[in-house]
Amino acid sequence: MALIETPYLLFLGDAPDALAAKVAQGIRDWRPDNAVGQFRMEGCKADMKLPDMTLAEAKAAGAKTLVIGVANRGGVISQAWKKVLIEALEEGFDLASGLHNLLTDEPDLKAVAEATGRALHDVRVPAVDYPIANGVKRTGKRVLAVGTDCSVGKMYTSLAMDREMKARGLNSSFRATGQTGILITGDGVPLDAVVADFMAGAVEYLTPDAAPDHWDHIEGQGSLFHVSYSGVTMALIHGGQPDALILAHEPTREHMRGLPGYGLPSLEALRDMALPLARIANPACEVVAVSVNTQHLGEDEAAAYLDEVEERMGLPATDPFRHGAAKLVDALLAMG
Amino acid sequence: MALIETPYLLFLGDAPDALAAKVAQGIRDWRPDNAVGQFRMEGCKADMKLPDMTLAEAKAAGAKTLVIGVANRGGVISQAWKKVLIEALEEGFDLASGLHNLLTDEPDLKAVAEATGRALHDVRVPAVDYPIANGVKRTGKRVLAVGTDCSVGKMYTSLAMDREMKARGLNSSFRATGQTGILITGDGVPLDAVVADFMAGAVEYLTPDAAPDHWDHIEGQGSLFHVSYSGVTMALIHGGQPDALILAHEPTREHMRGLPGYGLPSLEALRDMALPLARIANPACEVVAVSVNTQHLGEDEAAAYLDEVEERMGLPATDPFRHGAAKLVDALLAMG
Numbered sequence: 003m004a005l006i007e008t009p010y011l012l013f014l015g016d017a018p019d020a021l022a023a024k025v026a027q028g029i030r031d032w033r034p035d036n037a038v039g040q041f042r043m044e045g046c047k048a049d050m051k052l053p054d055m056t057l058a059e060a061k062a063a064g065a066k067t068l069v070i071g072v073a074n075r076g077g078v079i080s081q082a083w084k085k086v087l088i089e090a091l092e093e094g095f096d097l098a099s100g101l102h103n104l105l106t107d108e109p110d111l112k113a114v115a116e117a118t119g120r121a122l123h124d125v126r127v128p129a130v131d132y133p134i135a136n137g138v139k140r141t142g143k144r145v146l147a148v149g150t151d152c153s154v155g156k157m158y159t160s161l162a163m164d165r166e167m168k169a170r171g172l173n174s175s176f177r178a179t180g181q182t183g184i185l186i187t188g189d190g191v192p193l194d195a196v197v198a199d200f201m202a203g204a205v206e207y208l209t210p211d212a213a214p215d216h217w218d219h220i221e222g223q224g225s226l227f228h229v230s231y232s233g234v235t236m237a238l239i240h241g242g243q244p245d246a247l248i249l250a251h252e253p254t255r256e257h258m259r260g261l262p263g264y265g266l267p268s269l270e271a272l273r274d275m276a277l278p279l280a281r282i283a284n285p286a287c288e289v290v291a292v293s294v295n296t297q298h299l300g301e302d303e304a305a306a307y308l309d310e311v312e313e314r315m316g317l318p319a320t321d322p323f324r325h326g327a328a329k330l331v332d333a334l335l336a337m338g
Numbered sequence: 339m340a341l342i343e344t345p346y347l348l349f350l351g352d353a354p355d356a357l358a359a360k361v362a363q364g365i366r367d368w369r370p371d372n373a374v375g376q377f378r379m380e381g382c383k384a385d386m387k388l389p390d391m392t393l394a395e396a397k398a399a400g401a402k403t404l405v406i407g408v409a410n411r412g413g414v415i416s417q418a419w420k421k422v423l424i425e426a427l428e429e430g431f432d433l434a435s436g437l438h439n440l441l442t443d444e445p446d447l448k449a450v451a452e453a454t455g456r457a458l459h460d461v462r463v464p465a466v467d468y469p470i471a472n473g474v475k476r477t478g479k480r481v482l483a484v485g486t487d488c489s490v491g492k493m494y495t496s497l498a499m500d501r502e503m504k505a506r507g508l509n510s511s512f513r514a515t516g517q518t519g520i521l522i523t524g525d526g527v528p529l530d531a532v533v534a535d536f537m538a539g540a541v542e543y544l545t546p547d548a549a550p551d552h553w554d555h556i557e558g559q560g561s562l563f564h565v566s567y568s569g570v571t572m573a574l575i576h577g578g579q580p581d582a583l584i585l586a587h588e589p590t591r592e593h594m595r596g597l598p599g600y601g602l603p604s605l606e607a608l609r610d611m612a613l614p615l616a617r618i619a620n621p622a623c624e625v626v627a628v629s630v631n632t633q634h635l636g637e638d639e640a641a642a643y644l645d646e647v648e649e650r651m652g653l654p655a656t657d658p659f660r661h662g663a664a665k666l667v668d669a670l671l672a673m674g
Binding site: 134135136137138139193194195196197198199201202203226227229230231232233234235236237239240241243258260261263264267274275278279282283 | 470471472473474529530531532533534535537538539562563565566567568569570571572573575576577579594596597599600603610611614615618619
């Protein structure tokens, strides 16, 4: 990925509901300073509670990039959006998108971007020739969240730890490995689109040598227990050479996401699988905490579940969305 | 991969030594019926002990594809070869290559192939849009060799087991996942070039439902303990859903290939890592035997080492190159 210039104007288009604007919401939640305002078309049902701006107003407010913060059905770039996107290029904005259909595959956008000298960032497409991993130990500290399943809150956990560390004045970076994470931060590696031989090397590239007290929060992907994507998780564990693993779990899920017939592993099974694999790349790696996504549990139920996990696993457990990431960060800092 | 039409004429070019013609040697060793002859240029130092043929002679003998069985320094398609390759296209041969530099990136070859209606097969490039893995249990039996390191003899082990099964009249296929394997058999998946999200799906595609008594011998890649490529190995374990694992090892290696500072794991560590991972996709999976590459050991030393491994691991152990694959096949058939 070439770096996406910030701050952004968030394009919400004609979003049919709030969920369709998930990417914009991620930017709003995690990098509010990156968004000067929102651009909504007629009928837009999403609202980031940011100032509604015209392109000219956003430009005046310093916005550099129009980010498509909304997903259409099928990931398509709607004709209804084209007028705005082309005008944005002409006004001097770059465009950034995580949609399946690429900005660079639209001949009109491509032609106008070339004529105006603006950049089209398709964050699904790797823009770098990543090296093959060399396994050389890097300086600085790294933490990776590994999940019992996909989509259990790994990105959220890492963003929350990064925010908590920054709030404490500590030296910390979130390292994005997926489309939403890349758009939130403006940089990262779209790992699921990297060619097999270069996956681990891409993660090494993403998390270079750093100061001894610096923590990289590497965004996790997939799960060792999810047969469709476990290879991607493996590359994160070996390319990331984490010092610390956080176990991420969603306790009400009945089977692995998209794989009926595959039950979820226990937290113990995840720990026992992930840790020996991580120690191949970093013999000092430890499992330090558990991050539980309790969104489907009531307040008391969530508290009881977290207590039970702490007792059973002998590890701090929290829901960073519900209770903040302080416990997780304390666990990292306790590593010494 | 589109299927490469057989039989082949093996192009050895101006190979500076026998090692440069490793791909041709693989075809010669494992699919001799696929090669009607060899084409050597002046100064060629490799010899497959096949009839030397002109293009016209090979055509008359039924050859369909000219396979580049030789590697140049840097994987380049030498200008010295071009005259022969272009003539071959004009004579009605397809071309197949596993070189880094692609046939389809050479404008002259591309133009002649288009004009003559012939195919250019670059086996490093996936030619299929593979699906995302669905994890659904497939019929038939599958065996995968997993290594303590890369390049310890996994392909050789699988080819030897396939040959032994066919010799016994059993129902068996070798499933290629690398360039050499694909050129040997004319079909397969170039797994290291597949995009991350589709790796496991590509392996599912490669080893479809089969008769209950049919064995797929899936060519292994990388190693769970090799941090550069472990994600590829992981996708083979989960996409392949093997019923049986063979542990592959080269006992004299001092560190992981290309990774000074990374020691090799023990066979016990490999077993304990690979089996629980394999059982996620196939709970019935078993580790059934050990394949040892004893090329750097003397006859007595090799025999003693194999005895020691059998005793220690409680598994049959053999070097399929030195002693044949009968023991390995017996172990598969003993699974019932």
